[in-house]
Amino acid sequence: MKKKVTVWAPANIAFIKFWGKRDEELRLPMNSSISINLSNVFTITSVEFDENLTDDEVNLDGRVVSGKEKNRITKHLDRIRKMAGVNKRAKVESKNNFPAGTGMASSASGFAALSLAASSALEMRLGERELSILARVGSGSACRSIPDGWVEWQEAKTSNGSYAYSMYGLKHWGVCDVVAVVERAKKGVSSTEGHALVESSPFYKSRIARMKEKVRDIKKSIKEKNFSKFGEILEAEAINMHAVMMTSDPELIYWSPETLRIILKVKEWREGGLETYFTIDAGPNVHVICLERDAHKVEKLLRTIRGVRMVIVNRVAQGAHLV
Numbered sequence: 001m002k003k004k005v006t007v008w009a010p011a012n013i014a015f016i017k018f019w020g021k022r023d024e025e026l027r028l029p030m031n032s033s034i035s036i037n038l039s040n041v042f043t044i045t046s047v048e049f050d051e052n053l054t055d056d057e058v059n060l061d062g063r064v065v066s067g068k069e070k071n072r073i074t075k076h077l078d079r080i081r082k083m084a085g086v087n088k089r090a091k092v093e094s095k096n097n098f099p100a101g102t103g104m105a106s107s108a109s110g111f112a113a114l115s116l117a118a119s120s121a122l123e124m125r126l127g128e129r130e131l132s133i134l135a136r137v138g139s140g141s142a143c144r145s146i147p148d149g150w151v152e153w154q155e156a157k158t159s160n161g162s163y164a165y166s167m168y169g170l171k172h173w174g175v176c177d178v179v180a181v182v183e184r185a186k187k188g189v190s191s192t193e194g195h196a197l198v199e200s201s202p203f204y205k206s207r208i209a210r211m212k213e214k215v216r217d218i219k220k221s222i223k224e225k226n227f228s229k230f231g232e233i234l235e236a237e238a239i240n241m242h243a244v245m246m247t248s249d250p251e252l253i254y255w256s257p258e259t260l261r262i263i264l265k266v267k268e269w270r271e272g273g274l275e276t277y278f279t280i281d282a283g284p285n286v287h288v289i290c291l292e293r294d295a296h297k298v299e300k301l302l303r304t305i306r307g308v309r310m311v312i313v314n315r316v317a318q319g320a321h322l323v
């Protein structure tokens, strides 16, 4: 029997970042990370297994993919087939709600959606923890797009110990992530390649040495809803990760002139009483973190900055689910 399953999965933004793996194959992180799911940056994926297919067919945003891009997906489908004990090939159709080439990470939402859709299409009925572990092996940060709301991904030495869980649901705290998408510079080094360079930065060891403390402090600020403390930690954390990136060999510079322009604006707004903080992933876009009551104002202000191509307002969202 053929069964087509469609899944919605969000991207997520980390306040304490995943940068550096203790195991590349299993994608086990060196440190725990903390994130929220994003309501307006997501992937919708359909999967259908079919014994008449001789090969997996993968369509991403209306384009048939092949080569390296397809291999990563086939490899993930192979893991799922092995778990289920089946051999059938699959037809995968995936769409992001954000335009390609905007540098918005799609691997987190993509592998979260693929994990849930493919395992459901094979009627595997995995629990949230198992799904998170499965998504993690596809792309590390994807494990955080499985549970709802405010999420912690635990660092562990074994695969079974390293999964993400929901610390709080959607209603815990009205924090927003207003993303400023900027002009795209030349395509940078992928995060998978970047992770492998961490040891070459002289600052990586000291970054990791302070991680447990940072995770503890940010969790306390989230529990107490202390926005100033929360913002202070997340902003310093983003700069810390980028310092490691910039001092790797070869160096990784993900920022563009627009990135820095927005950073300086955020600081200016904050001095003027509009409490906002920034965080940045492996690309030039800036995520401006604010309280819900200020989201509209932040959106309008970001739109006035030269080089800002698009602004996306996100609330805290659910994790991956069937649609």
Ligand code: DP6
Binding pocket: 013, 014, 016, 017, 018, 019, 027, 033, 105, 107, 108, 138, 139, 140, 141, 142, 191, 192, 193, 195, 281, 282
């Ligand atoms: C900078 O999860 O994309 O966004 O496991 O190689 O797919 P792979 O890496 P990925 O790395 C995310 C890096 C980051 C920080 C974060 O999201 O925590």
